[in-house]
Amino acid sequence: xxxxxxxxxxxxxxxxxxxxxxxxxxxxxxxxxxxxxxxxxxxxxxxxxxxxxxxxxxxxxxxxxxxxxxxxxxxxxx
Numbered sequence: 001x002x003x004x005x006x007x008x009x010x011x012x013x014x015x016x017x018x019x020x021x022x023x024x025x026x027x028x029x030x031x032x033x034x035x036x037x038x039x040x041x042x043x044x045x046x047x048x049x050x051x052x053x054x055x056x057x058x059x060x061x062x063x064x065x066x067x068x069x070x071x072x073x074x075x076x077x078x
Contacts (some may be wrong), residue, residue: 007069014043018050021038022052037052
């Protein structure tokens with residue numbers, strides 16, 4: 001089982017353990033939509049990608065305020 005060093009997220013009745021700190025990411029489109037993402041794993045070893053949208057008005061100073069970390073916008077099994 002993964003260590004909960006980076007935190008956990010509840011999703012569809014499962015606890016997902018983040019496997020890394022969330023990092024600033026980009027969707028690769030021409031618009032370059034930016035968001036935060038991190039890898040996660042469930043207790044069965046299934047891997048996920050977790051995404052958080054950046055809050056409007058975020059000034060870039062304190063990443064702790066960048067997103068609503070308790071409410072990811074998307075969780076996808078890899």
